[in-house]
Amino acid sequence: MTQSAAVAQEAPAVNQPILHVENLQKAYHGQEVLKSVDFEIRKGQVKAVLGPSGSGKSTMLRLMALLEPSDGGSIKLRGETIGTKEHRGRTVHLPERLLARQRQDIGMVFQKFNLFPHLPAVRNVMLGLTSVKGVSHHEARELAMEMLQRVGLENRAEHYPSELSGGQQQRVAIARALVLNPSVMLFDEPTSALDPELVGEVLDVMENLAADGMTMIVVTHEVRFASRVASEVSLFDGGVIVEQAAPDQFFNNPKHERTKRFLSHVH
Amino acid sequence: MLFDPEIFFQQLVSPEYMWGALISVAVAVLSLILATLIGFFVALGRTSRKRSFQAPANVYVWFFRAIPALLVLLIMWNALPQLIPIFSQDWFTPFIAAFIGLGLVEAAFMAEIIRSALLSVDEGQSLAGRALGMSPTKVMLKITLPQAIRIALPPTGNEFIGLVKYSSLASVISLRELLTTAQVGVNITFRYAEYYAAAIIYYLIIVTILTLLQSMIEKKFAWTSRATVKKSRALAPAAKAGLS
Numbered sequence: 001m002t003q004s005a006a007v008a009q010e011a012p013a014v015n016q017p018i019l020h021v022e023n024l025q026k027a028y029h030g031q032e033v034l035k036s037v038d039f040e041i042r043k044g045q046v047k048a049v050l051g052p053s054g055s056g057k058s059t060m061l062r063l064m065a066l067l068e069p070s071d072g073g074s075i076k077l078r079g080e081t082i083g084t085k086e087h088r089g090r091t092v093h094l095p096e097r098l099l100a101r102q103r104q105d106i107g108m109v110f111q112k113f114n115l116f117p118h119l120p121a122v123r124n125v126m127l128g129l130t131s132v133k134g135v136s137h138h139e140a141r142e143l144a145m146e147m148l149q150r151v152g153l154e155n156r157a158e159h160y161p162s163e164l165s166g167g168q169q170q171r172v173a174i175a176r177a178l179v180l181n182p183s184v185m186l187f188d189e190p191t192s193a194l195d196p197e198l199v200g201e202v203l204d205v206m207e208n209l210a211a212d213g214m215t216m217i218v219v220t221h222e223v224r225f226a227s228r229v230a231s232e233v234s235l236f237d238g239g240v241i242v243e244q245a246a247p248d249q250f251f252n253n254p255k256h257e258r259t260k261r262f263l264s265h266v267h
Numbered sequence: 268m269l270f271d272p273e274i275f276f277q278q279l280v281s282p283e284y285m286w287g288a289l290i291s292v293a294v295a296v297l298s299l300i301l302a303t304l305i306g307f308f309v310a311l312g313r314t315s316r317k318r319s320f321q322a323p324a325n326v327y328v329w330f331f332r333a334i335p336a337l338l339v340l341l342i343m344w345n346a347l348p349q350l351i352p353i354f355s356q357d358w359f360t361p362f363i364a365a366f367i368g369l370g371l372v373e374a375a376f377m378a379e380i381i382r383s384a385l386l387s388v389d390e391g392q393s394l395a396g397r398a399l400g401m402s403p404t405k406v407m408l409k410i411t412l413p414q415a416i417r418i419a420l421p422p423t424g425n426e427f428i429g430l431v432k433y434s435s436l437a438s439v440i441s442l443r444e445l446l447t448t449a450q451v452g453v454n455i456t457f458r459y460a461e462y463y464a465a466a467i468i469y470y471l472i473i474v475t476i477l478t479l480l481q482s483m484i485e486k487k488f489a490w491t492s493r494a495t496v497k498k499s500r501a502l503a504p505a506a507k508a509g510l511s
Contacts, residue, residue: 065398067394067397067398096402096403097402097403099397100397100401100402100403101400103399104400107398108395108398110391110394110395110398112391114391114392115395116392116395116396116410116414117414118417118488118490120492127399127409127410128399128401131401131409132399132401132405160491160492162490163492176395177398177399180399180400
């Protein structure tokens with residue numbers, strides 16, 4: 001709370017956050033996974049979220065992507081509340097049909113890629129355009145090819161996911177999310193399922209994306225990537241954000257004991 | 268009495284046998300289509316989270332898995348016209364009664380095949396579709412179903428072959444399918460071996476064709492670029508440059 005207030009003071013009033021999460025809560029079977037998460041990201045920012053496994057980082061992303069209902073709190077996308085609405089003084093979750101519309105503006109990249117195995121790479125990228133945005137087949141193909149070019153895979157367009165390496169699959173998955181031109185891209189441990197030698201090509205694509213001004217939230221274990229690319233790094237643990245700071249300060253001069261302990265393990 | 272090849276061949280190429288085989292295949296095809304349609308919705312009901320969808324689907328599967336197909340056919344043909352006047356009209360032939368009856372029974376089994384196929388599609392698939400902003404219907408049609416079909420294909424092939432043979436049950440409602448044709452011939456000539464052997468040949472041919480058809484369809488669902496590259500090359504040589 002105090003952190004988001006501090007950030008708000010620094011930034012000019014017109015520059016409202018792209019995504020703003022307040023007091024976000026989630027429990028599974030009585031187990032609190034998100035206790036109270038406050039988080040915001042502005043246009044062009046890249047926020048890296050670090051933290052031990054099972055700390056709730058991925059859950060936070062899924063809630064932000066409206067893939068799971070929250071138990072409390074609010075999510076605002078460009079100033080507008082998404083996922084829920086006020087109805088007779090109570091907060092209710094929107095029906096799936098409306099959620100689907102709101103999700104179009106949020107890109108999501110999964111740890112396990114989740115490419116559609118029955119479609120070639122280019123079709124994977126096209127599907128959102130043709131079946132969600134109503135773009136014509138021809139135009140969708142052109143846009144998809146452009147996007148594949150951007151992730152360096154235009155020569156793999158007709159290959160099926162099973163014929164691509166993990167790194168290539170994840171790059172297609174990035175292109176698939178990117179082609180819908182979302183306001184913010186969420187990455188859920190995008191390199192955790194990859195062989196070590198394939199991590200670099202995915203991080204390169206993400207770094208280029210960041211350089212092009214994409215707003216990104218990256219849950220990751222890649223400390224080097226976080227320190228080099230992120231504009232802000234957060235430590236997530238026990239269902240809350242423990243520390244949030246610019247990478248330089250986060251890695252070299254962390255305030256919290258918990259952060260120091262975490263960094264001593266990963267370095 | 269020796270096996271008389273002449274009688275055997277005579278029957279093999281007779282229009283009666285061909286017609287009988289055609290009827291058998293037609294009953295099997297139509298009942299499989301009906302069973303797949305009903306089975307799909309029953310499977311949706313059984314995988315639904317809503318009890319009001321689950322309950323009727325469960326009852327359907329429970330009921331039609333329990334009742335012998337033969338009994339269903341007898342009810343369709345004998346009892347139904349007595350109970351409901353529409354079914355005593357001319358349009359309601361043994362053929363229609365047979366494929367609807369077998370389709371109703373088969374739907375219970377297809378529902379289970381489709382249900383397990385839908386459940387075996389990785390959860391991440393619908394998650395990815397939803398994340399793209401696709402509606403639940405679109406996710407089902409464009410993502411889950413195509414993948415479920417591949418899983419359901421081999422057991423469906425089995426069911427299809429089963430249906431070809433089950434169609435012989437329709438002899439009890441006087442449908443002249445393949446086996447009835449043989450039986451009628453036997454009753455007149457008492458040349459059991461020749462007439463039954465001819466029927467065997469037809470069943471073998473039908474199932475061989477179905478097996479080939481099944482492996483052809485399964486290849487279509489291989490999801491590798493080899494098939495598509497070959498196809499697009501054959502269809503449009505100009506597209507080659509764009510491919511690689």
